[in-house]
Amino acid sequence: MxxxxxxxxxxxxxxxxxxxxxxxxxxxxxxxxxxxxxxxxxxxxxxxxxxxxxxxxxxxxxxxxxxxxxxxxxxxxxxxxxxxxxxxxxxxxxxxxxxxxxxxxxxxxxxxxxxxxxxxxxxxxxxxxxxxxxxxxxxxxxxxxxxxxxxxxxxxxxxxxxxxxxxxxxxxxxxxxxxxxxxxxxxxxxxxxxxxxxxxxxxxxxxxxxxxxxxxxxxxxxxxxxxxxxxxxxxxxxxxxxxxxxxxxxxxxxxxxxxxxxxxxxxxxxxxxxxxxxxxxxxxxxxxxxxENEIWAAATAMTAMEAHLLDAVGGAKEASRGIRDAAVELVENGTQQEQGAAEQSAALMATTATTEELARSARQISANAQRVSEIARGTLAAAQGGKASAESFTSAMGEVRGGNQAIADSVVKLNKRVQQVGRIIEFIDGIADKSDLLALNAELEGHKAGDVGQGFGLVAAEMRRLAENVMTSTREIARLIEDIRDATNAAVMATEAGVKATDSGAALAAKVSNSLGDIVEFANLSADAMQSISLATVQQQAGSDQLVAAMEDINRSTRKNVESAKEMASTQTALVTLSKELEEVVDTFGGRS
Amino acid sequence: MASVDGVVLCVVSGARLAVSADQVDAIATAEGPVWDAGVAFGATSDPAGRALQCLGRLIRFDSIDVVATVGLPVLPVPAALVNTAHGALTGFVELSGTLWPLVALDRLLGFLEARSR
Amino acid sequence: MAEGPRGHLVFACGGSLYAVPAERASEVVNLPVLTRVPGAAPHLLGVFAHRGEVLPVIDLARLIGKPVDEIFKRVVLVRVGKGAMAFTATKVIGVAPIEGAPPRLGESGALAFMHGPARVPAGECAAIEPEGLLEYLSRGR
CATH class of the missing domain: 1.20.58 (Methane Monooxygenase Hydroxylase; Chain G, domain 1)
Structure with missing residues (x-):
């Protein structure tokens, strides 16, 4: 201006x-x-x-x-x-x-x-x-x-x-x-x-x-x-x-x-x-x-000095601001680094633990893999045996089905015969009943005839007993026929269920046979795979042991790093304090640069 | 032996009753005040059934049929049943091997009247 | 009555045995289809025609107030001077003699026309007095 x-x-x-x-x-x-x-x-x-x-x-x-x-x-x-x-x-x-x-x-x-x-x-x-x-x-x-x-x-x-x-x-x-x-x-x-x-x-x-x-x-x-x-x-x-x-x-x-x-x-x-x-x-x-003169010399010298001082103060201000910013940044970085180091340390601890676990797991896996390999070989043998068994079971089921069908047919025939017998027995019973009734009336009439009819009455009574025996027998037979009918009905149902069961059994057996075929194939594959896995895990075990050792080294280094970071952080905090103080001191030279 | 010419065959609650045709004034619909013939069998007749008109009164049955017969023999009432239903049972007629109790309508009305009291 | 043993037709109705004098028992038949009678008492199950005659069927168990739910297979036809009737029977035992004259089973009603207990080979039975019972039934109620 x-x-x-x-x-x-x-x-x-x-x-x-x-x-x-x-x-x-x-x-x-x-x-x-x-x-x-x-x-x-x-x-x-x-x-x-x-x-x-x-x-x-x-x-x-x-x-x-x-x-x-x-x-x-x-x-x-x-x-x-x-x-x-x-x-x-x-x-x-x-x-x-x-x-x-x-x-x-x-x-x-x-x-x-x-x-x-x-x-x-x-x-x-x-x-x-x-x-x-x-x-x-x-x-x-x-x-x-x-x-x-x-x-x-x-x-x-x-x-x-x-x-x-x-x-x-x-x-x-x-x-x-x-x-x-x-x-x-x-x-x-x-x-x-x-x-x-x-x-x-x-x-x-x-x-x-x-x-x-x-x-x-x-x-x-x-x-x-x-x-x-x-x-x-x-x-x-x-x-x-x-x-x-x-x-x-x-x-x-x-x-x-x-x-x-x-x-x-x-x-x-x-x-x-x-x-x-x-x-x-x-x-x-x-x-x-x-x-003028010496006073002027002094004045110009003072002005020049002030200019130099201002330059210097400006530089100092900038420098102190820079120092403060740098220090703050350093502290931030330090904090981050400290935090990072702590996190890294924690992560490394976890990683070490995980690595140890990994090594342990690797050993376990190796052992398991060998065991599984053996089991896979066993499975293969068992599956091959199972497949043969399933095939023979399927053919046996076919035979059973045929037998069942024959039984069912026979039972149906039997049922028809029994029903015919039942009708005959009913007929016989009806005759016996009529005979009983006739004999009863004959006995009655014989009795009414007095002494003359006595012999007739005896015959009639005998006839009644006969008729009653017949009726008792027919009732027995009817009961037996009823039993047979129940039994044959049950047999028919059982054989039908049996046929169905053998059908589904045969289907299942066929499925089992197929599945076992697949299992044989898979077992073959898994036996091979398990051998490969077993080999790989043995190699991995060695590797993971080395990894554990390496992780322990890293862990030690990291702990040192964490301690260093902490020290650095405190140093940087002190630096920030100092730089702020410096800036305040420089600011007391309230000049306008 | 007594005989009857023309009978009205009535069915109520599965039970059968026969009435001499000359006792029936008319066969009518069961509307207005009717006497329920089902009461005689400890049952109730179909409300939509038919009725026999006799002496100006109606007796309701489930179904009614008229059979024209000439000299149909009437079997006598057994001694054990002579006073049954206030003496309304007058005999039995046999049609196609089926026995039908023959009743006098006026006495049946009296019996139904007594039962309803 | 100082008489000798009289022959009776013994039959079962439910758990009880009954007997009618053999000379009054005209016939034993299978229980036919019955025709219901208007205004009849409960013990009168119905009627059926037999040899040109209408016969009432009496349920003795209901008559004495002890109804049974067994199936009656046969009926015993009884004929007296005044008329005929049929008694329901689950089983007809046969003809058996009854000694002497057992006392009446009751003073009034149907039991007044039954005597007992009377010894028969099948057990103890009630001997029915058919004439009196028919008379009692024909009085109506």
Whole structure:
């Protein structure tokens, strides 16, 4: 962010010289008035000459100054574009403005008073000594006026230099534009000499001149009384102009002293403040105290130092931030690594256990495989035997089925015969029943016939018994037939079930036979496979034993790794703490880099 | 031996009854107040059965058939049964080897009336 | 009555033995299909025609109030002066003599016309007085 140079700064810088010059002229005129008695009729010329010379010299000196400040004027008007080169040129002009003013003022007073004296002498023909004395007034008043102008311009020049810095002039360029001159002592001596010698000479010369004048007047009196009266009169009137001169001179001297003190003190004061700021660690780039001579050297050196410090602090900040980030990352990585190592350790423990288990399993498998191989061979033999058995069973089942069918047919035939017998028996029973009934009635009739029918009755009774026997037998036979019928029914059902059973049995046997055929095939294959497996597991057993040993080694290494990771993690945590502290310390240099 | 000309053969609850045709006023549908002949056999006649009208009253049977006979012999009532059903049983007729109890309708009505009380 | 032993036809009806005087027992036949009689008492199982005559069939067990659920195979036809009737029988034993005159089995009802117990070779039986029983039955109820 830059601020352009305000307009009219060239004129503003030199304005104090325009103020200082009339003051000097006033002092000179007062001196002349209090110490020299101008010849009658020359005062008009003298005053006119002063006015003319002051105007001419002031205008020409001003023009001179302005030509020495044309870059500043151009920047203010906008006719010159601000660039590093033009800004540097403007700085150079500003830094030389005070010196220029000094020499211009001094020169103008010395030459001006000489010109006035010469011209006045030529025109008004005063006594030569008076003209010379007037010509020497410039030598008396010029230095203090020049010093005053210089002291008044200096702060303004510094202000412009600051404004140029604000307009974008870099401190380096400023340092280049304003070369360091180690002339502080000389300057102080000059200030002191001018401030002390000018009033001293003025007062001394004025006093001498006044004394001389009074002496001449006294000497011109005829008697002592009149001489004393003249002296009293001179005493009463004569100190007026001289005292006025003294007041102006004292004012100028005091002003010079105050200005010189300010000119020297201000930058020192500012330097002090800047140093205090630096001491507090509040660094800022581009801060510059504009001054002259040794103070300027100190200021530029401090600015450069601050820039270096800021660079260093910036670097340190970046570095500490980097360290902190790196440390945090390290801690994270360390934590992850620790965690990873722990996990790895746990995983490896598990893996070791698994590997041991694997080795154990391998041995078991090897043993089992051999056993299974034997069993497979046994199975093969058994399956082959089973297949033969199943085939013979199938043929046997076929025979059984045939037998069953024959039985079923026979039973059905038997059932028919039994039913026929049953019908015959029923018929016989019916006859027997009728016979019984007939015999019963015969017996009854025989009884009714009395003695005659007795024999008949006996026969009838016998016949009844016969019929009853027959009926008993037929009932027995009927019961037997019923039993036979039940039995044959059961037999029919049993044989039917038997036929079905043999059918399904035959089918099953066929399936069994097929399955056993498959089993024989598979058993053959599995016996071969088991032999291969057995061989492979023996080899695997050796391998897994080696694996167990390797895993134990790895496990040991991992445990060490875990311990290292833990140590590293704690170290990294400490590192993070340290880096944070470092960053905080660096941050206390609250500069804006 | 007594005989009968024309009989009405009635069936109720699987039991048979024969009535002399001249005792029957009409064969009607069993609607309105009827006397249930099933009561005589400890049963109930079909409500949708037919009825015999006699003396202005209706007696309901499961089914009714009329057989035209001439001089059909009437077998006498055994001594053990002479007072059966208030004397309504008057004899038996035999048709195609099947015995039918012959009843007097007016006495049967009296018997049914007494049973229903 | 001081008479000699009289011949009786002995038959079983359920678990009890009965006897009728042989001269009153006209015939033994197989139980035929019966025709039910309107308004008849429970012991009168029905009637059947036999040799042009209608015969009532009497269940003696029901008559004395002890019904049985056995199948009656035969009926014993009994004829007295007033008429004829048939008694159900599960088995007809045969003709056997009964000595003397056993007392009546009851004072009223059907039992008043039965005498016993009477000794027969097959056991003890109730000797039926057919005339009185028919008279009793014909009174109706």
């Amino acid at each position: 830059t601020t352009p140079l305000p307009k009219g700064r060239s004129r503003w810088i030199t304005n104090p010289s325009t103020i200082a010059a009339p003051l000097g002229v006033l002092i000179g005129v007062s001196y002349v008035a209090s110490t020299l008695s101008l010849p009658e009729g020359t005062g008009r010329w003298y005053a006119g000459l002063i006015v003319a010379v002051v105007i001419v010299f002031n205008v020409s000196a001003d023009l001179w100054e302005q030509t020495r400040l044309k870059t500043i004027r151009g920047l203010g008007d906008g006719t010159i574009a601000p660039s590093p080169a033009t800004l540097e040129q403007a700085a150079r002009e500003a830094s030389q403005a005070a010196t220029t003013t000094f020499f211009l003022a001094l020169g103008a007073f010395v030459v001006g008073s000489g010109v006035i004296a010469a011209l006045w002498y030529a025109i008004a023909h005063p006594p030569l000594i008076v003209a010379v004395r007037i010509g020497l007034v410039g030598l008396l008043v010029g230095p203090i006026t020049a010093v005053m102008a210089n002291l008044l311009v200096l702060p303004r020049a510094r202000r412009v230099l600051h404004e140029l810095a604000a307009a974008g002039l870099s401190p380096d360029a400023l340092a280049r534009a304003v070369p360091v001159q180690y002339a502080l002592r000389r300057r102080l001596v000059l200030y002191a000499a001018v401030a002390v010698l000018t009033p001293m000479m003025l007062v001394a010369d004025a006093s001498l001149a006044r004394s001389n004048e009074i002496f001449e007047k006294v000497r011109a009196q005829p008697d002592v009384a009149s001489a004393r009266a003249v002296m009293e009169a001179q005493k009463a009137e004569g100190f007026g102009a001289l005292s006025g001169l003294g007041v102006v001179t004292v004012f100028m001297v005091v002003l010079c002293g105050w200005l010189s003190g300010s000119v020297l003190g201000d930058p020192l004061n500012k330097l002090g403040q800047e140093t205090e700021r630096l001491a507090k660690g509040r660094y800022e780039r581009g801060r510059l105290v504009v001054a």
